[in-house]
Amino acid sequence: xxxxxxxxxxxxxxxxxxxxxxxxxxxxxxxxxxxxxxxxxxxxxxxxxxxxxxxxxxxxxxxxxxxxxxxxxxxxxxxxxxxxxxxxxxxxxxxxxxxxxxxxxxxxxxxxxxxxxxxxxxxxxxxxxxxxxxxxxxxxxxxxxxxxxxxxxxxxxxxxxxxxxxxxxxxxxxxxxxxxxxxxxxxxxxxxxxxxxxxxxxxxxxxxxxxxxxxxxxxxxxxxxxxxxxxxxxxxxxxxxxxxxxxxxxxxxxxxxxxxxxxxxxxxxxxxxxxxxxxxxxxxxxxxxxxxxxxxxxxxxxxxxxxxxxxxxxxxxxxxxxxxxxxxxxxxxxxxxxxxxxxxxxxxxxxxxxxxxxxxxxxxxxxxxxxxxxxxxxxxxxxxxxxxxxxxxxxxxxxxxxxxxxxxxxxxxxxxxxxxxxxxxxxxxxxxxxxxxxxxxxxxxxxxxxxxxxxxxxxxxxxxxxxxxxxxxxxxxxxxxxxxxxxxxxxxxxxxxxxxxxxxxxxxxxxxxxxxxxxxxxxxxxxxxxxxxxxxxxxxxxxxxxxxxxxxxxxxxxxxxxx
Amino acid sequence: xxxxxxxxxxxxxxxxxxxxxxxxxxxxxxxxxxxxxxxxxxxxxxxxxxxxxxxxxxxxxxxxxxxxxxxxxxxxxxxxxxxxxxxxxxxxxxxxxxxxxxxxxxxxxxxxxxxxxxxxxxxxxxxxxxxxxxxxxxxxxxxxxxxxxxxxxxxxxxxxxxxxxxxxxxxxxxxxxxxxxxxxxxxxxxxxxxxxxxxxxxxxxxxxxxxxxxxxxxxxxxxxxxxxxxxxxxxxxxxxxxxxxxxxxxxxxxxxxxxxxxxxxxxxxxxxxxxxxxxxxxxxxxxxxxxxxxxxxxxxxxxxxxxxxxxxx
Numbered sequence: 001x002x003x004x005x006x007x008x009x010x011x012x013x014x015x016x017x018x019x020x021x022x023x024x025x026x027x028x029x030x031x032x033x034x035x036x037x038x039x040x041x042x043x044x045x046x047x048x049x050x051x052x053x054x055x056x057x058x059x060x061x062x063x064x065x066x067x068x069x070x071x072x073x074x075x076x077x078x079x080x081x082x083x084x085x086x087x088x089x090x091x092x093x094x095x096x097x098x099x100x101x102x103x104x105x106x107x108x109x110x111x112x113x114x115x116x117x118x119x120x121x122x123x124x125x126x127x128x129x130x131x132x133x134x135x136x137x138x139x140x141x142x143x144x145x146x147x148x149x150x151x152x153x154x155x156x157x158x159x160x161x162x163x164x165x166x167x168x169x170x171x172x173x174x175x176x177x178x179x180x181x182x183x184x185x186x187x188x189x190x191x192x193x194x195x196x197x198x199x200x201x202x203x204x205x206x207x208x209x210x211x212x213x214x215x216x217x218x219x220x221x222x223x224x225x226x227x228x229x230x231x232x233x234x235x236x237x238x239x240x241x242x243x244x245x246x247x248x249x250x251x252x253x254x255x256x257x258x259x260x261x262x263x264x265x266x267x268x269x270x271x272x273x274x275x276x277x278x279x280x281x282x283x284x285x286x287x288x289x290x291x292x293x294x295x296x297x298x299x300x301x302x303x304x305x306x307x308x309x310x311x312x313x314x315x316x317x318x319x320x321x322x323x324x325x326x327x328x329x330x331x332x333x334x335x336x337x338x339x340x341x342x343x344x345x346x347x348x349x350x351x352x353x354x355x356x357x358x359x360x361x362x363x364x365x366x367x368x369x370x371x372x373x374x375x376x377x378x379x380x381x382x383x384x385x386x387x388x389x390x391x392x393x394x395x396x397x398x399x400x401x402x403x404x405x406x407x408x409x410x411x412x413x414x415x416x417x418x419x420x421x422x423x424x425x426x427x428x429x430x431x432x433x434x435x436x437x438x439x440x441x442x443x444x445x446x447x448x449x450x451x452x453x454x455x456x457x458x459x460x461x462x463x464x465x466x467x468x469x470x471x472x473x474x475x476x477x478x479x480x481x482x483x484x485x486x487x488x489x490x491x492x493x494x495x496x497x498x499x500x501x502x503x504x505x506x507x508x509x510x511x512x513x514x515x516x517x518x519x520x521x522x523x524x525x526x527x528x529x530x531x532x533x534x535x536x537x538x539x540x541x542x543x544x545x546x547x548x549x550x551x552x553x554x555x556x557x558x559x560x561x562x563x
Numbered sequence: 564x565x566x567x568x569x570x571x572x573x574x575x576x577x578x579x580x581x582x583x584x585x586x587x588x589x590x591x592x593x594x595x596x597x598x599x600x601x602x603x604x605x606x607x608x609x610x611x612x613x614x615x616x617x618x619x620x621x622x623x624x625x626x627x628x629x630x631x632x633x634x635x636x637x638x639x640x641x642x643x644x645x646x647x648x649x650x651x652x653x654x655x656x657x658x659x660x661x662x663x664x665x666x667x668x669x670x671x672x673x674x675x676x677x678x679x680x681x682x683x684x685x686x687x688x689x690x691x692x693x694x695x696x697x698x699x700x701x702x703x704x705x706x707x708x709x710x711x712x713x714x715x716x717x718x719x720x721x722x723x724x725x726x727x728x729x730x731x732x733x734x735x736x737x738x739x740x741x742x743x744x745x746x747x748x749x750x751x752x753x754x755x756x757x758x759x760x761x762x763x764x765x766x767x768x769x770x771x772x773x774x775x776x777x778x779x780x781x782x783x784x785x786x787x788x789x790x791x792x793x794x795x796x797x798x799x800x801x802x803x804x805x806x807x808x809x810x811x812x813x814x815x816x817x818x819x820x821x822x823x824x825x826x827x828x829x830x831x832x833x834x835x836x837x838x839x840x841x842x843x844x845x846x847x848x849x850x851x852x853x854x855x856x857x858x859x860x861x862x863x864x865x866x867x868x869x870x871x872x873x874x875x876x
Contacts, residue, residue: 079647256646283824292727298735
């Protein structure tokens with residue numbers, strides 16, 4: 001134990017002190033202390049010691065789960081055969097019942113070790129030591145060891161795999177390198193590879209060290225990226241019936257476009273599972289089919305309800321509404337082309353909209369009014385600099401100052417689904433019109449939009465929830481990164497962001513976010529109408545369900561209240 | 564006779580070739596690439612490009628078409644990019660489900676429409692005729708999704724005596740048979756109205772024919788006139804119409820299948836189209852065109868057998 005004490009991250013004692021003096025809240029304490037390598041048990045233990053709350057944080061502690069019963073969940077069943085290349089969150093929900101992740105971001109937006117017992121970050125956040133739990137067995141009886149995890153890490157980070165995990169570790173474990181050759185057009189051919197041969201280092205059978213090139217704060221969060229389920233190496237990145245897993249269920253039947261049937265594992269290492277059987281049923285894209293399935297109790301729950309289903313589902317007495325805050329949103333952003341090359345015009349776009357009204361119109365008031373700096377209240381480092389209020393006169397004046405006294409014309413591209421996005425765009429164009437910004441709407445099929453999302457000069461793009469605010473800003477607004485869809489490039493912003501990313505103290509980081517958020521409000525490329533509250537409806541007989549910010553379903557916690 | 568059938572088969576083959584090429588071309592020119600659809604929004608452009616190369620989507624559309632057609636002629640329907648498995652098994656399973664739905668609906672539509680059509684047509688303008696006509700027009704003019712939602716809100720949400728979706732799995736205590744009731748009901752209501760009106764119109768025409776008047780004048784009972792003289796003649800024209808319903812019932816039930824989450828051919832084609840799964844769309848189109856042309860040829864031949872004037876001419 002002595003060496004463990006000594007290897008504790010130097011910031012942790014200060015954090016405990018801050019929590020005792022209530023300078024950070026409970027959520028923030030848990031998030032940061034587990035981030036720095038305290039095991040979840042220890043972190044929740046400290047919370048319990050300080051304010052007497054129970055170790056198990058989840059609300060499910062209220063009722064004792066009962067064993068038995070079958071649950072049917074309405075969710076699309078796409079091809080599930082290659083988890084590392086999953087492109088949608090719902091693809092991963094089947095696999096995650098059977099194969100665990102190294103970490104888990106819970107419904108409270110706190111990331112805790114999962115297959116890991118703990119992690120430790122070096123003070124400079126470049127070296128991360130991952131310690132595996134030693135009591136985990138695959139469903140084929142083999143113990144989980146470091147080699148298995150390393151195989152998965154290598155597989156994700158191999159560019160030939162095509163996994164989006166690669167993007168998250170770029171700059172940290174892998175980098176683009178010039179191969180020295182050029183292609184037909186004379187451009188240098190780049191290859192992605194580990195920055196150092198020792199980037200992933202096996203210490204012993206249960207310890208892996210990640211040696212990063214640059215500091216990375218969000219390693220635990222990134223390890224819960226939805227394609228990052230830990231697979232049995234001999235399956236070579238494939239998954240299906242018969243694939244060994246570490247999770248609570250085994251897949252028994254998989255029929256693409258129809259259903260998945262899961263059987264519980266008797267020897268699961270964690271709590272649960274409580275069900276006799278779990279079924280995922282594909283009801284297609286028609287929202288009314290899902291409603292009908294819930295109405296006739298052919299489904300006991302559903303993945304993400306849409307705004308068009310809300311009213312009718314709310315009327316059904318046997319259903320319960322579950323809501324959760326999230327940072328899911330969509331961003332109306334512009335390229336820095338005329339007239340949007342002028343920061344005043346971009347600010348006018350923001351000043352002309354009323355985010356509180358947009359939340360009402362487009363998202364049934366479920367969620368929170370948007371803030372244009374893309375840091376949401378659910379993010380730990382969110383600094384409340386106040387909502388930007390609608391100011392039509394102010395917007396007109398900015399336009400006039402920028403040389404457009406008669407207003408401007410533009411065209412925004414957006415997708416037609418989910419339904420709220422188009423409603424939000426229509427509402428915003430009406431508001432912009434009042435300020436003399438006449439915007440035509442170009443509705444595209446979703447796939448066509450995603451083909452061009454970084455290329456359209458003015459577009460409305462969905463961004464999913466990410467646990468940390470700096471993660472989103474780094475992905476979407478840093479100069480030159482692949483997902484910088486607005487082509488925004490501001491050295492001041494980059495500098496401020498890098499500074500914030502290196503600050504562990506949340507209080508301090510929140511202070512560092514203030515100038516970033518102000519800069520985004522003043523000069524940024526984005527209009528953010530709302531933060532979506534994610535919601536869904538489940539039968540009241542289901543126990544243990546909670547709405548996750550990313551709508552993940554953890555079925556090992558689910559149970560049936562009456563048979 | 565033989566040459567007539569051969570000529571129709573030749574036309575059929577030509578139609579299939581043209582249709583299959585048009586589908587290839589259309590999916591080529593609609594926005595969004597198959598690779599992007601497979602990889603999702605977060606894939607990097609290089610990943611999309613490399614998958615396109617892997618799938619061979621970067622080659623000209625004509626080359627891909629010829630290659631695909633060659634494979635089909637050898638019995639290989641290709642590989643579904645959506646289901647990530649060969650097209651044939653996915654396809655057979657879905658087609659079987661839809662054929663079952665179509666068979667049940669057809670078995671109800673035909674006797675019901677002939678019965679009501681004849682009864683309405685034999686006394687044109689009677690109260691019964693008026694009632695049937697109004698009901699038939701009402702049903703056909705309601706779109707399927709509205710009919711589906713209407714029936715669902717009564718029998719599923721209000722009364723709770725039927726299941727709302729038809730996944731063909733024994734779920735929530737609803738038998739597979741009970742799951743078929745609503746989709747079949749929508750198809751029957753939507754389709755029978757049309758066929759009833761066709762039968763009725765044909766019956767009215769026959770009832771005005773001189774030989775009917777002669778039969779009545781020579782003292783036959785009304786019943787005998789209808790069964791001996793009117794019925795057979797009145798069914799000649801609707802016969803073709805009825806056969807054409809097979810077309811609609813198998814390849815036109817996209818909406819019904821989507822509304823009731825029925826795992827059939829129509830929903831599969833919808834998903835395939837939305838995801839640009841060309842191999843699957845093509846296989847579906849081949850079957851659809853095949854069914855269309857076959858029923859048409861069968862209709863023509865049947866018409867010929869029923870109507871001596873055509874046979875002799």
